[in-house]
Amino acid sequence: MILKNFKWFTLLIILFVVAALIVGFSCGGLNLGIDFTGGSLVTVKINEDYDSEAVRQAALEVDGISGDVSVVKAGENMTEAVIRIQNSGSEATEESLALQMVENIQKIYPNASYEGIESVGGTASGDLITSAVMAVVITSVLMLIYIWIRFDLFSGIGAVLALVHDVIIMICVMCIFRIQVDSTFIAACLTIVGYSINATVIIFDRVRENMRTLNPKEYTKAKLLDRSVKESLERTINTSLTTLIMIVALYIFGVESIKVFALPIIVGIIVGTYSSNLLAGSIWMLLLEKFGKQGVGGRKRVKAIR
Amino acid sequence: MKVRKLLLLLLVVILIFASTYLVVFGVSFGVKEFTPLRAIKQGLDLTGGVSIVYEAADPSVEDLDTKIEGAMEIFRTRLDDKGFTEATVTRQGTSRIRVEVPINETSEIQDPSEIVDFIGKPAKLQFLKPDGTVILEGSDLVSATPMVSNETGRYVVSFEMTQEGGEAFAEATRELAQASSNRYITITLDGETISQATVSQEISGGSGIIESSDFTQATATELAMQIESGALPLDLKVLEQRSISATLGDEALQNSILGGLVGLAVLMLFMIVVYRMPGLMADIALVCYITLVLFVLALFEIQLTLPGIAGIILGVGMAVDANVVIFARVKEEFYTGKTLRSSLKAGFHKAATAIVDSNVTTLIAAFVLGIYGTGSIKGFAYTLGISIVVSLFTALVVTQGLLYLLAAIAPNGKRMYFPKKKVKGGEAE
Numbered sequence: 033m034i035l036k037n038f039k040w041f042t043l044l045i046i047l048f049v050v051a052a053l054i055v056g057f058s059c060g061g062l063n064l065g066i067d068f069t070g071g072s073l074v075t076v077k078i079n080e081d082y083d084s085e086a087v088r089q090a091a092l093e094v095d096g097i098s099g100d101v102s103v104v105k106a107g108e109n110m111t112e113a114v115i116r117i118q119n120s121g122s123e124a125t126e127e128s129l130a131l132q133m134v135e136n137i138q139k140i141y142p143n144a145s146y147e148g149i150e151s152v153g154g155t156a157s158g159d160l161i162t163s164a165v166m167a168v169v170i171t172s173v174l175m176l177i178y179i180w181i182r183f184d185l186f187s188g189i190g191a192v193l194a195l196v197h198d199v200i201i202m203i204c205v206m207c208i209f210r211i212q213v214d215s216t217f218i219a220a221c222l223t224i225v226g227y228s229i230n231a232t233v234i235i236f237d238r239v240r241e242n243m244r245t246l247n248p249k250e251y252t253k254a255k256l257l258d259r260s261v262k263e264s265l266e267r268t269i270n271t272s273l274t275t276l277i278m279i280v281a282l283y284i285f286g287v288e289s290i291k292v293f294a295l296p297i298i299v300g301i302i303v304g305t306y307s308s309n310l311l312a313g314s315i316w317m318l319l320l321e322k323f324g325k326q327g328v329g330g331r332k333r334v335k336a337i338r
Numbered sequence: 339m340k341v342r343k344l345l346l347l348l349l350v351v352i353l354i355f356a357s358t359y360l361v362v363f364g365v366s367f368g369v370k371e372f373t374p375l376r377a378i379k380q381g382l383d384l385t386g387g388v389s390i391v392y393e394a395a396d397p398s399v400e401d402l403d404t405k406i407e408g409a410m411e412i413f414r415t416r417l418d419d420k421g422f423t424e425a426t427v428t429r430q431g432t433s434r435i436r437v438e439v440p441i442n443e444t445s446e447i448q449d450p451s452e453i454v455d456f457i458g459k460p461a462k463l464q465f466l467k468p469d470g471t472v473i474l475e476g477s478d479l480v481s482a483t484p485m486v487s488n489e490t491g492r493y494v495v496s497f498e499m500t501q502e503g504g505e506a507f508a509e510a511t512r513e514l515a516q517a518s519s520n521r522y523i524t525i526t527l528d529g530e531t532i533s534q535a536t537v538s539q540e541i542s543g544g545s546g547i548i549e550s551s552d553f554t555q556a557t558a559t560e561l562a563m564q565i566e567s568g569a570l571p572l573d574l575k576v577l578e579q580r581s582i583s584a585t586l587g588d589e590a591l592q593n594s595i596l597g598g599l600v601g602l603a604v605l606m607l608f609m610i611v612v613y614r615m616p617g618l619m620a621d622i623a624l625v626c627y628i629t630l631v632l633f634v635l636a637l638f639e640i641q642l643t644l645p646g647i648a649g650i651i652l653g654v655g656m657a658v659d660a661n662v663v664i665f666a667r668v669k670e671e672f673y674t675g676k677t678l679r680s681s682l683k684a685g686f687h688k689a690a691t692a693i694v695d696s697n698v699t700t701l702i703a704a705f706v707l708g709i710y711g712t713g714s715i716k717g718f719a720y721t722l723g724i725s726i727v728v729s730l731f732t733a734l735v736v737t738q739g740l741l742y743l744l745a746a747i748a749p750n751g752k753r754m755y756f757p758k759k760k761v762k763g764g765e766a767e
Contacts, residue, residue, distance in 0.1 A: 216645060
């Protein structure tokens with residue numbers, strides 16, 4: 033059933049990617065946070081004790097300032113505000129945005145005065161992305177080798193392709209729903225890489241066992257895969273549920289910085305469960321059918337490891 | 339026999355909960371107190387502080403590697419001098435240095451930009467002749483101390499020179515003392531004149547003082563520190579300076595802990611409802627897991643960051659996963675008509691390969707991230723790695739041990755362990 037419908041599962045992914053591409057092109061790519069784009073630090077002297085959230089709201093009221101705004105208390109007696117803003121592509125210069133913002137703040141704190149502006153670069157842009165991509169590539173290669181040793185080459189390819197799928201779909205979801213991507217998204221992707229491979233290997237373990245024990249004449253590859261996925265289903269559902277319980281609780285109770293980390297993980301767990309159950313095994317079986325030796329010899333490719 | 343096993347089971351459970359109590363609330367031996375939970379180092383996002391990224395102004399400079407390493411060493415010295423012993427200095431990429439300084443109420447400097455100024459100052463000290471030739475540089479000095487001058491009552495910085503520095507200084511002062519005019523030495527710091535002194539006689543002996551009308555106790559102390567730590571071997575520019583407020587950190591930490599606890603409570607309930615007694619044993623193993631992870635974090639002084647907390651919480655998911663895999667297997671075996679004990683044995687055996695293989699692959703990810711990741715990603719990788727290893731232990735050893743004990747005590751209460759087998763419409767699998 034899974035193998036037979038593999039083309040539909042794949043089609044669904046392709047449609048999703050196409051949708052993401054359309055949204056991406058019409059909205060100008062991903063909704064990148066200040067970590068990637070850079071922005072400005074505006075210093076405002078409030079001259080009295082103030083509420084960070086009120087200042088943040090005042091900043092957000094300005095047309096052209098959106099999304100990632102943070103307020104840090106500084107200066108003597110913490111009466112200065114260092115506000116981090118991001119120019120969301122409006123024509124206005126950052127300084128004019130800052131001055132408008134100060135006007136808004138003055139409505140709440142009349143003694144506030146503008147101190148200065150300083151632009152900051154996006155630190156996440158170069159190094160971080162390069163090192164993250166490097167990390168994923170190296171991880172994938174090492175995982176491929178490990179699964180190759182423990183199972184066979186085709187299963188390794190299937191597992192790694194499923195991982196690639198997970199990361200791509202996570203990026204697509206961020207793009208379609210215009211969720212802000214900041215540097216913690218990279219950590220979230222890496223988390224899912226670790227989580228999803230876990231689920232895939234559990235199912236592969238079942239396939240491996242069934243290959244050894246079940247009669248190959250009665251069980252074609254398609255039937256074998258269906259049975260293995262079905263047998264693992266209880267584990268799949270319960271583990272996904274327990275992990276989701278933890279991460280959703282974190283999302284509900286967490287502050288903003290935790291939320292932006294938890295949300296992609298929630299998406300990733302769902303996406304990872306999809307790929308582990310419906311994609312990875314199918315790719316393995318299809319490759320085995322196409323390139324592996326047929327019949328009993330093919331079965332023997334999976335070593336009897338206990 | 340059964341009584342002994344029951345006592346053993348109780349003992350193990352009490353031991354687990356007692357160690358949890360010790361890790362969280364600590365233990366005191368008379369005056370000495372030891373609370374592992376408090377020994378866990380908190381990352382910058384939890385404590386609040388400032389994070390600064392410096393970049394080499396000219397990355398094509400010769401010996402970039404050595405110079406960056408040298409600058410990092412100087413940063414560390416300067417931060418230590420100011421009492422920021424918790425600060426971290428790490429290299430990023432080839433030409434960047436990230437400095438993270440936690441700031442709390444007891445810190446000497448509260449203003450982040452002051453810290454940036456202090457540690458990032460090139461501190462290139464030069465003693466110049468009137469014609470601009472360099473007599474001495476900061477590296478020719480071995481020590482510098484701030485003090486109050488006996489004559490003027492003003493703050494000065496006294497210094498000792500190296501052997502060669504002393505000789506060069508003596509020669510230059512002798513020359514200047516004999517000159518007909520322009521008999522002064524200019525002392526500059528980063529190109530700015532801080533002091534100018536007229537030379538009336540040869541100064542030998544290898545020591546001297548820097549006087550400046552601008553010196554206060556603070557500036558004199560700072561200059562002395564900067565001279566002692568040495569000049570930065572290359573020009574650095576501030577690429578990014580980011581302040582993280584402690585209030586946000588505090589709130590974030592408390593909320594994450596609350597979120598974790600609520601999630602944990604729901605999860606434990608879920609396990610008991612779905613898996614009954616084995617679920618309860620898994621919950622006890624989970625408590626053991628959390629205790630061990632916290633203890634290891636404290637023991638190896640691993641910095642706990644927000645993503646790090648997420649790593650631990652994800653680890654909880656993984657620890658439960660191992661139990662779920664085992665229980666599903668044991669249940670299957672039991673439904674084939676085996677006794678409780680032999681289905682436990684067969685279930686654990688069959689689940690073991692799946693658990694080991696799946697955790698090793700995740701461990702590979704944590705390992706690579708630990709090496710290639712930066713900053714908070716590294717923190718995440720460490721906690722994830724620890725979580726996986728500990729969860730393997732709690733699932734394969736603790737849960738298994740508890741279940742065997744329980745099976746020995748109560749081998750017959752079937753419904754205590756497994757729900758009735760559901761028979762689906764004619765399917766006999």
